[in-house]
Every structure is written in C-alpha cells, then in structure tokens.
Amino acid sequence: MKRLTASIALAALAFLAAPLAGQEIVIGNIADITGGTGDVGKPYAEGIKAYTDYINANGGINGKKIKLLQQDYGYKIPEALALYKKFKDQDKVVAIQGWGSGDTEALKEQVAKDQIPYFSASYSAHLTDPSKSPYNFFCAVDYSTALRGCLKYIKDNWKEKRKPKVAFIYPDVGYGKAPIPAGKAYALELGFEIVGEENVDLKALEATTQLLSLKKKDPDFAWVGGTKPSTSVILKDAKKLGLRTKFFGNIWSADEESPKMTAGAEEGFLFVVGAALYGDKGPGMDVIKKVSGGQLRVSSWIRGWVSMMVMCEVLKVADKNHELTGPGIRKYAEQLNNLNTQGLTAPITYSSSDHRPFTSVILAEFAGGKMVRKGTIDLPRRADWKGF
C-alpha cells in the first residue's frame, strides 16, 4: 500500500513538474571559483547569480523563471569540456555563460557546431568576428580596443614635441598576447615609438629582471596586460626600482581591491574599466546597490551582472517570438541595437557581421587609493579592427 501511495505521489509529482519545467529556461554557467583566475572569477559568477535571482524575483523572462546551473571548472579545460557536454546533453541548456580564454577558446568550435550561444568574460577581439565564432558574445570592450583606447588617451594628453615611448609588458599566454599586435599597429599609427617588450608571468612573484631591462629603455608609458596579482607585482617592483614610466593596463589588471595589494604603488596607474563602478549614479547601479545591501561589489561582479542582464534581454525577445533556441537567441542578439544596460556600460549593439558590443573605452586611474574616472574614449568601429 505504501508503495502504491508512493508511486502515485511520484506520478503526480512528475505530472505537476512537467508543465513547471516548461516554464523554466535552463542556462548553464561554466565558472571559475577555485582555479587560477578565481580571484575575479568568483565575483563574476556571483554577479551572474545575483542578476538571475533578481530577474526571477521580478517577473522572470516573460513570466518564465531562469534555472541557472552554476558549476566550477577550476580553469581546467577538460573539466570545462565535460561540463559543456553535461549542460548540452543532460541539462539541455539553451545558452551558456562562460568564463575565461581557456574554456571559451576550447569550446569556440563546439558551440558553433551545436548552436549554443556562449557569453564569455574572455574579451579577445578575435571572438568578435562572427564568420569565425558565430555563437560567441561578450558584453565589455574587447582587449584590443581597450589597448587602443588607452593609447589614444595617452596620445591625446601628450604635450611634448618628441614621440612618446611605449613598452608592452604581458604574460606569455593567449590572454596576454591577444591585444599586442593590434596595440603595436595602432601605437605606430598614432606616432608612438615602441621601445620594448617584456613577459611577466601571471603567477610571477617578482618582475625585477624585466623591469631593470625596461628601465634602460626608459619608456614614458608601459602597458601591463596581466591580471590583478601580476599587475601589483609589476607596480610594486617598478616603484622599488624607481622607474619613471607611467603604467597603464587592461580590464582585468586592477579593481577596487588592488590598492590593498600594492600599498601605494598603484598611484597614477591608468586602466580600463569594463562597466560602471560601484557607487556610480544611474538606474542600473541603484538596483545593484539595493541587491547588495550597500556592500561594495567589485567591477568583475558588475560585469557578470551585466553579462547576465544582456543575455536575459535577448532571451525576452527570443521568447516573445517563440524562438527560444540557440539559433533564435543568436538571431535576436544580433538584432540588439543600442541596448541600454541602465547606464552600466555603453549601449550594446551586435550585428550578424560584427559582435563588438561597443567600441568606447572607460578609463580610470588610481589616486590616493581610490579609483578615479578619467573619461571615455570613443573609438570608431573600424572594419579593419574587427576580429583584430
């Protein structure tokens, strides 16, 4: 008898669950919580989760709830691949929120073949060319454009007669190397003199050798293409060695927590911020402030939030047109025209021939341990820059 009741209950549950499941949109998230990039990966994943909770509590996707499957892959490619297969075959996700260059590059071909839109936090410019990676999207300025924006800003503020001397410091990995050719080409175009190039590993604990060699070449400016830990190592060692160079870095090189690691050496460091900063004004930030209860959220958290927000906006349109499939999501994502992210980023536009979300670069600088905005550089959407 007990068994009978149990099976009836189970059947009833299954019956009840079936229409409920139809009201859910399953999104996978391949996140790095514990791996090499976990310091920024964790807040990014938290941002994604926070936005999902927020939208589910505020009407969902036209009434449908999002079921977010978040899993850690520890920045290990085989685990990302395994997770992807699981998401695709078992959980039947319609789209994926990914993370860094490791998983994004490894899955690029597969998501294209399986037609699963993949929103990443790897902002390599070559992902913006839909003829090569049709299902990859991201919601921040790409690395190459970021570097170009910095160079433009520096050149615009350069007062002396001679050519400014620039050097490039980056880790010898895909992420670090990605924007360098574009940066060099644009530096020459703008009339910089390129004086040097050094490799500092992402896990470096000191950079004196590289910086001593750089000191001899005496650049006015040096690009730092690392992540927070390696950037703080470079800044500290540069201060110790007394370099007069002004450093500037990309989107992952610094955030609100950097001054804790650099203890003053970050003063004057110019870098790209991908989204609005915590505490800015605007409707988007007001929501974040409310959700976070006034607790500081670092910029990678906000980028995760924005990435999920953009995905949800696309899902809403796709759902309305009853095309909640991979190709449908791609189609409506590519129709996004100046999507307003409530002031959190520049308006986002994708097209079927160009996945660059926008080409404006927000710059900030450290002054007295605080991030101070230095303005926005608007670059043209040049065709020869697409995917480069």
Add this chain to the structure above:
Amino acid sequence: MSVAHCGDFRQTYQDDRMVLRTRFIRIAVGAFILLLYLSPLVASNYVTSTMTTIAIAVIGALGINVVTGFTGQISLGQGAFMGVGAFACSYFMRVASMPFWLAMPMAGLTAAAVGMIFGLPSARLKGLYLAIATLAAQFILQYVFLHLDAVTGGSNGIASPPPEFRAFSFDGDRSKYYLTITVAIAAVIFTTNLLRSRSGRAFIAVRDHHLSAEIMGVNLFKYRLLSFSVSAFYAGIAGSLWGMYTGYISAEHFTITESINYLAMIIIGGLGSVLGSIFGAIFMTLLPQALTVGTGALADIFPKIGFLIMSFKDGVFGIIVILFLIFEPDGLAHRWRMIKTYWKLYPFSY
C-alpha cells in the same frame, strides 16, 4: 579448461604466448569489449563523451607508463608531447591535406621524434635530474606552442578538422567514441605485447638495475631513448585524438598540470602495469567530474553557501588522492589483483 594451475605453470610455447590464459578470462574480456562497443547505443552523449576522454587518457597513461613505470625514467613532459601530437595532426590535415588515418600516426611519429630529442639527457642523467630535464622539455615545448604561430596558431590556438571516411565525417560524439576506443584497445594490446618482447624486457631490466642490465648486454642509452620515443608516440596519438575530440587545440591545455595529471594517473593506477594505466585514467578522469557534479548538486540544495561548497572541490580531490597513496601505495591495479585473488579462493581462502 577454465581454471589455471596454481602457480605460474606454462608447459608449452603456445601456453607461454597466451595473454588471456583461461576461457573465463577470454569470455570476460570479450564481453567487456563488446560492452564498450554497445554502450553508446544506450548511454547518453554525455556519458559517451566522458568515456571518450577516458579512452584518450588511457592511451596517454599507457605511454607514460612505458617510460616511467617500465623503464623507470620519470617524465614530466607527457602533456607537452600530447600537444606536439595534437598540433602536428592538425597541421598535417590542414596544410598537407592528409587524411586523419595518415595524419594521426604521422603525428605520433613526430611526437616520438621530439620525445627522442628530449630523451637524450637520459644518457647521462638519472632520477630526479632527469625529471628536471624533462620538465625543461615541457616548458620549451609550451613556449614553442605559443610562438610557432604558423603551425599552432599562437595564442589563438587552431582548429582541428574532424576525420573523414569517404562521405562520413566523424564529428558526432558516438563516432568519435568508436574511433577513440578502437585506438585505445589497440594501444592496450600493443603495450601488453611490447612488454613481452625483447625491448620490453630490456626496459624492465633497465628499470630494475641498470648496472646489471648493462653487464648483461642491454644498451642502456638505446633502450632509454626508445622508451622515451615510444612513450611520446602514445602521447602524440592521444594528442591527435584529443584534437579530434575538442575540434580545437590551444596551447593552454598542454601545460605542466596535464603532465603531472598523467604522472598521477599511473601512480594511482599502478606503476608498471597496463591495467594500472587503465584504472588510473578512469579514476583521474571521473573523480574531478564526480566532484564537480556532486558539489554542484550540493550547491543547488544549499544555495547560500554554494560557492563555498564548490571551493571544497579541489581540497577533497587532494585528500582523496593522498588517501589513495597512503592506503593503496601499489595502485589500483594491486587492489584489483587482491580482489581477484579473494574471489578465486572464495569461500575457502587461506
């Protein structure tokens, strides 16, 4: 006859040549292989592709077991040799427009040649010193992967086209599985036989006591070098299959972590054992996935501390590996033998 003599009796030459000695074992192994081939018909694509990664890991683990388990030379370059194979295979297919069937063995040979070059220090170095020399191989090759843009696509990586046979393209999970498992079975058979050959016995002699081996007339340098190149050949094949499996190869995969992973596989599975390579590969592939799924499910139940639970994953992985080394120092293959012996004598054990 389905029972063997108690002890290692081999009375005829034919008997001596047999790998599977009783009818029961032959049937069991046959059934297992049949099961491997039939499983994709019922298993989900996810399970099938997991089995594909296991099969690839088996090939790589067999390779490192040849050099480390059988010849006693620690190699920390297996991951990089896999990379050589993967990039070479893709290069041969794209640029020389070779079919996969030719490109894969060619990639294996390329990796073997590279492995031989980096095996050269084994002429003079032993033990930890050699391990460090192979570590250099790892880093040098990683550098090459990032900078030989024409072949490897540099930091962007490069596409690896799927194998084709006439009009059929191996780009589904099942077809990839069938291809990989066939190569893996071939690799297992080849390794088992290699160990019974003149070269295989020489490998073991070099490992057990290199001085005695040399006095007996084993050319130490030749066999060390041979074992390095055989090992790298396996890695090259595994790398080609990995490229086929992912469709895309980037230098970020073939790092020191991957090399150490392979070393861990054979230590956990059992050094110097073909079966150990298989067990180790299964264990090291499934454990992280099981932990990911397990912690993910737990995090779903306790969403408040979800991220905290996920952070435990690596720690748990480490603890499990350490516990294995403490309680199974001879590897899973040894435990398997113990279980077999137990059941052989059941219920009348000594």
